Amino acid sequence: MLFKRNALALLGWLILCGGALQAQDGKLTLSVEKIMRDPKWIGTSPSNVFWSEDGKKLYFYWNPEGNKSDSLYAVNADGKNIQKVSARERRSLPSQYGSYNRAETKKVYEKNGDIFLYDVKSGKAQQITNTVERESSPAFSQSEQKVTYVKDSNLYAWSIANGQTVQLTDFKKGRKPAGEGKNDQRDWLKEQQLALLQIVKDREENKELQRKQRLADAPARPKEIYVEDKIVNNLTLSPDERFVTYQLISRPKNSKVAIVPDYVTSSGYTEDINTRTKVGDAQNTYEFFVYDTKRDTAFAVLMNDVEGIYEQPAYLLEKEAKASTAKTAEGKPKKVEMRATAIYGPIWSENGEHAVVVARSQDNKDRWVMKLDPATGKLSVLDRQRDEAWINGPGIGYGTGDLGWMPDNESIWFHSEENGYSHLYAVNVITGKKKALTSGRFEVSEVRMSDDKKNFYFTANKVHPGIKHFYRMPVQGGEMVQLTSMKGAHEVQLSPDEKTMAVRYSASNKPWELYVMDNKKGAKPKQVTSSLTDEFKSYDWREPEVITFKAKDGVDVYARLYRPENAKNNGPAVIFVHGAGYLQNAHQWWSSYFREYIFHNFLVDQGYTVLDIDYRGSAGYGRDVRTGIYRFMGGKDLSDHVDGAKHLVEKYNVDPKKIGIYGGSYGGFITLMAMFTEPDVFAAGAALRSVTDWAHYNHGYTSNILNTPYTDSTAYAKSSPIYYAEGLKGALLICHGMVDTNVHFQDVVRLTQRLIELKKDNWELAVYPVEDHGFVEPASWTDEYKRIYKLFEENLKK
Numbered sequence: 176m177l178f179k180r181n182a183l184a185l186l187g188w189l190i191l192c193g194g195a196l197q198a199q200d201g202k203l204t205l206s207v208e209k210i211m212r213d214p215k216w217i218g219t220s221p222s223n224v225f226w227s228e229d230g231k232k233l234y235f236y237w238n239p240e241g242n243k244s245d246s247l248y249a250v251n252a253d254g255k256n257i258q259k260v261s262a263r264e265r266r267s268l269p270s271q272y273g274s275y276n277r278a279e280t281k282k283v284y285e286k287n288g289d290i291f292l293y294d295v296k297s298g299k300a301q302q303i304t305n306t307v308e309r310e311s312s313p314a315f316s317q318s319e320q321k322v323t324y325v326k327d328s329n330l331y332a333w334s335i336a337n338g339q340t341v342q343l344t345d346f347k348k349g350r351k352p353a354g355e356g357k358n359d360q361r362d363w364l365k366e367q368q369l370a371l372l373q374i375v376k377d378r379e380e381n382k383e384l385q386r387k388q389r390l391a392d393a394p395a396r397p398k399e400i401y402v403e404d405k406i407v408n409n410l411t412l413s414p415d416e417r418f419v420t421y422q423l424i425s426r427p428k429n430s431k432v433a434i435v436p437d438y439v440t441s442s443g444y445t446e447d448i449n450t451r452t453k454v455g456d457a458q459n460t461y462e463f464f465v466y467d468t469k470r471d472t473a474f475a476v477l478m479n480d481v482e483g484i485y486e487q488p489a490y491l492l493e494k495e496a497k498a499s500t501a502k503t504a505e506g507k508p509k510k511v512e513m514r515a516t517a518i519y520g521p522i523w524s525e526n527g528e529h530a531v532v533v534a535r536s537q538d539n540k541d542r543w544v545m546k547l548d549p550a551t552g553k554l555s556v557l558d559r560q561r562d563e564a565w566i567n568g569p570g571i572g573y574g575t576g577d578l579g580w581m582p583d584n585e586s587i588w589f590h591s592e593e594n595g596y597s598h599l600y601a602v603n604v605i606t607g608k609k610k611a612l613t614s615g616r617f618e619v620s621e622v623r624m625s626d627d628k629k630n631f632y633f634t635a636n637k638v639h640p641g642i643k644h645f646y647r648m649p650v651q652g653g654e655m656v657q658l659t660s661m662k663g664a665h666e667v668q669l670s671p672d673e674k675t676m677a678v679r680y681s682a683s684n685k686p687w688e689l690y691v692m693d694n695k696k697g698a699k700p701k702q703v704t705s706s707l708t709d710e711f712k713s714y715d716w717r718e719p720e721v722i723t724f725k726a727k728d729g730v731d732v733y734a735r736l737y738r739p740e741n742a743k744n745n746g747p748a749v750i751f752v753h754g755a756g757y758l759q760n761a762h763q764w765w766s767s768y769f770r771e772y773i774f775h776n777f778l779v780d781q782g783y784t785v786l787d788i789d790y791r792g793s794a795g796y797g798r799d800v801r802t803g804i805y806r807f808m809g810g811k812d813l814s815d816h817v818d819g820a821k822h823l824v825e826k827y828n829v830d831p832k833k834i835g836i837y838g839g840s841y842g843g844f845i846t847l848m849a850m851f852t853e854p855d856v857f858a859a860g861a862a863l864r865s866v867t868d869w870a871h872y873n874h875g876y877t878s879n880i881l882n883t884p885y886t887d888s889t890a891y892a893k894s895s896p897i898y899y900a901e902g903l904k905g906a907l908l909i910c911h912g913m914v915d916t917n918v919h920f921q922d923v924v925r926l927t928q929r930l931i932e933l934k935k936d937n938w939e940l941a942v943y944p945v946e947d948h949g950f951v952e953p954a955s956w957t958d959e960y961k962r963i964y965k966l967f968e969e970n971l972k973k
Contacts, residue, residue: 203714205777207964210770211956215241217769218707220687221248224679225271228282228295230671234260234268235689239706252675254691254703269293269300274314277525279626279671283313283322290324292335295671303333317414317527328407330419343412344397344419344466351401398471405462409519414527418549419466422518427457433921437914439944450916454874455883458537463518465549476552478516478534481543482559485511488540489563490806490887514538519574521547524584529604531557531587533575539565539879544578544589546604557602558609560591564802565879567757568597569620569794577621581650582628588612588650590619596797599631601651612652618795624650625673632669640733640795641721641762645676647694656696664764669694681765683735683772684716717776719787721761724822726791730803732815733761733796737775737785738827745830747971748784748823750816750857751775752838752845756804756880759795760787774960783967784829786822790815790845804880806887808869808894809848816849820856832858833971837963839863840918840948847896847907847926854904859970861908861963864918864948867926868895871919900929906970907938910959912946 203209209216219238222245226233231252236245247260260268269291273284282293288309292301303322304310310331313324321332323343330343369376406424413419435448452458466473478484520532532554534543544558560566570577570590578589586603593600598619599612613619617637624631631648637655638644643664646655659665663682670677676694681687686707690700719735726732739746751771753760766772775785789795791803791811803811816836823829836849836857843865850860869877870884870891881890892898911923920942927940941962943955950956 203710205714205773205780207774207777207960208957210773210777211960212953214769216708217686217711219245220681220706220765221679221689221704222687224666224668224677224689226668226670226677228269228293228671229298230675233677233689233691233703234271235704237704237706239704241708250689250691250703252670252691254701257703276315276319281315281319283315283324285311285313285324290322290333292322312410314412316412316416317523323412325410328410330410330412332412332416342397343468344410344421345399346407346421347399347401348404349401350403351399397468398466398473400466400473411521411523413530413549414523417467417469419468420521420547420549421464421466423462423464425460425462427459430457433919435914435916435919448914448916450919451873453871454869454877454881455885456874458874460515460537461517463532465552467550474552476518476532476547476554478518478554479513481534481545481554482556483541483543483561484513484516484536486541486561487511487514488538488882490882490890494886514541521549522575522578522580522587524580526584528584531578531604533578535566535573538882542566542571544587544602555604557587557604557607558589558591558600560593562592562798562802564805566592567801567879568592568798569618570597570622579624588622588624588631590622592798595799599633599652610652612650613648613655616797618797623669632667634665634667636795639721639763641759641764643762643764645678658694658696658698659692659700660697661700662763664762682718683763683765684718686765686769714776717779719775721763724819724826726811726815726818728811730791730800732791732818733789734819735761735785735787736827737779737787739779739782739784742784742827743782744828745833746782746784746828747833747835747967748786748820748827748829749775749778749967749971750819750823750834750836751785751787752790752816752836752842753787753793754838754840754842756792756808756812756841757794757801759789759793761789761793762795770956770960778964778967781968783971784823784827786819788815788819792841806881806890806893808880809845809852809896810893813845813848813853816845817853817856831856833973835859835861835967835971837861837863839865841866843918844896848899850905850907851896851899851902854902857905859906859908859966861910861966863910863959864912864915865896865909865922866918867922868897870895871922871925873917897926897929900926900935901933903930903933903935903938905937906966908941908962908966909938910941910943910962912943912948912950912955914944914946915948917948 221235221237224235232249234249237248238245247265248257249260250257270284270286273282275282280295284291289305290303290310290313292303308326310324310326313322321334323330323332328346332341332343402423408422408424411420430452432452433450435450437446437448440446463476464473515537516534518532518534521530523530530547532545532547542560543556546555546557576590578587580587581601585605586601588599588601590597591600596618598614600609601612602609617635619633619635622631622633631650633646634643635646636643642662644657645659645665645667646657648655661680663680666679668677674694676692678690678700679687680690689703691703692698692700717737719737722736723731723733760766778785791800820834824831834857836846838846843862846860846862847865849857866872869881881894884891909923911920913920930938946955
């Protein structure tokens with residue numbers, strides 16, 4: 176017993192000495208508990224950077240003291256004199272969002288549900304509205320004598336000169352009240368009275384005269400437009416103030432919303448959370464209208480005559496060809512229905528002469544850029560992008576995407592993946608002539624035009640797919656002048672006079688910091704913030720090597736590689752799978768997966784090699800990589816990981832029997848597919864918040880890639896792990912939050928039952944009662960990653 180006490184005392188002394196030595200040399204020793212603490216232990220990077228309207232100050236949110244929440248800070252334009260902004264100054268600031276007049280001397284914006292007009296030179300704001308209801312979407316009229324805004328789904332105009340407010344539309348919920356209707360008997364009796372009795376006739380004529388007089392004396396009012404139960408959206412006034420365009424959204428009445436139970440509540444009762452429909456369920460439908468105030472009439476803009484509107488997706492044509500070659504009795508093909516679409520816009524030229532809209536098919540296969548004649552509703556196609564997978568990419572997205580007018584007021588610029596990468600194009604709306612402004616094996620994003628309309632500014636990954644620089648280029652195309660130089664990523668905000676750039680920059684092993692620099696090539700950036708804690712800086716964080724390897728189909732796959740300095744032959748390896756699918760992580764800036772980055776440093780300290788792959792479907796590499804997973808998730812995206820494992824074995828002497836895999840969300844899905852369909856490649860896997868059956872995920876994301884379950888059931892069966900669960904051989908850890916409103920807990924409940932019925936015993940499920948899709952509580956993160964580490968230690972170091 177005495178020996179035991181002395182041994183414990185000695186052990187305690189050694190621990191204390193170890194702690195003292197660690198404190199003396201100042202080096203951080205990583206552990207799961209330290210990694211998964213509140214992220215403030217790292218330091219809080221500056222965020223939400225914006226300039227003051229006069230360009231003299233730069234504002235940003237920051238938290239150098241490690242408080243519970245970030246505070247607003249300001250620094251001079253030269254990067255000097257950082258100060259926390261007082262509550263009084265913060266409340267007086269205009270919104271960083273809003274619309275400017277052409278000279279950018281005035282700005283209108285919404286703040287706290289009211290509309291304000293701001294004078295940039297004087298710095299004074301005039302409050303236009305002050306109501307309990309919300310006013311939104313303020314904009315200057317073409318004449319700049321009025322400010323338009325939306326209130327209660329109607330458009331209003333406020334006169335700057337006299338302060339008068341005019342209602343421009345009168346949308347009403349419900350149906351137009353019906354009259355009594357025609358009744359032959361009552362009509363006959365009325366005619367008889369008018370014919371027999373002069374007094375009746377005189378009084379009726381007098382009533383009609385009074386009615387006409389009231390109408391003549393009444394001020395002009397907008398037409399009553401009854402929208403039933405539809406939602407009015409995107410109200411826009413034409414520059415000549417004659418036309419109001421708007422979108423009507425119809426919500427389906429027969430769709431079913433999935434419910435997530437919340438068990439840990441303040442009430443002590445289980446409370447239900449309404450979330451979303453499942454893919455393939457009834458979705459919103461969209462109509463686009465023009466209200467012509469001159470003719471006092473509203474009409475729908477129709478896509479009937481637009482090129483390609485009846486062209487069905489290839490997968491449906493293949494399905495129909497296999498099923499039947501059915502003809503009508505006359506021997507003619509069956510009638511093809513017009514595809515459902517949504518129209519967005521319009522975007523008017525600065526001179527008010529032309530309007531452009533963007534339409535998307537709801538099957539995700541087509542995007543049209545079109546000229547709109549508001550007087551007739553006629554649409555003229557300027558550009559059509561067709562993709563048998565789905566339309567997306569930087570600057571394209573949904574809605575109008577990034578699009579604007581060139582200085583000539585006859586051409587627009589827009590993004591297209593026509594050549595395989597998202598690039599800038601211009602098309603003349605009169606002649607239809609189109610030209611590419613940028614080209615190459617890189618992507619362009621975050622485009623804006625300079626105030627003098629001579630240059631474009633944008634971000635591009637031209638140097639390397641994993642490096643983002645800021646560029647300037649003449650508006651007609653030409654030399655792309657690279658303005659930033661540090662290796663990593665740059666998020667740039669130009670000052671109002673465009674002479675200075677505020678740059679949020681990070682590298683793969685350095686979190687985001689704020690810099691300022693002159694807007695010219697070769698300018699030296701000046702660091703403004705220093706956000707990292709001494710504890711974080713005490714560790715020598717690795718800069719992962721960005722490598723490429725060949726997939727089995729010959730495509731170059733990019734990945735981050737973490738290697739021990741003295742890696743042992745036949746050592747263990749872990750492959751990390753990033754989430755979202757369409758996301759990039761094998762890049763050279765600070766990852767949004769910062770916990771995983773730190774965890775990978777910890778794993779390397781323990782002797783693991785770690786590979787983090789930008790698999791097929793990832794962002795940053797163009798259309799073909801993005802759409803490489805169409806109709807088969809768990810196909811090329813998974814084989815890229817299998818090829819990555821092979822690369823680790825062949826080049827880095829990893830033991831092929833000691834490779835694990837893990838990831839969350841889409842990464843959890845790939846982990847399940849790996850463990851179920853490639854059981855001889857991966858010895859252990861941790862699937863976090865995983866999709867197990869794509870037929871239960873949301874519509875917006877899933878229908879792009881797999882179409883819908885009832886039209887493409889084969890794609891869903893091929894792509895869903897629950898169908899492959901019998902293939903499990905290695906050790907599987909499943910972790911899921913019980914109040915996950917994105918990938919519902921139901922996903923793992925159904926998979927759990929499947930594994931039970933298959934009599935599998937080499938798996939375990941860890942549930943987190945208070946966590947949504949993205950974990951918040953440090954205790955949950957810690958528990959989850961301790962289990963992941965234990966899984967790898969027990970199965971990859973045998």
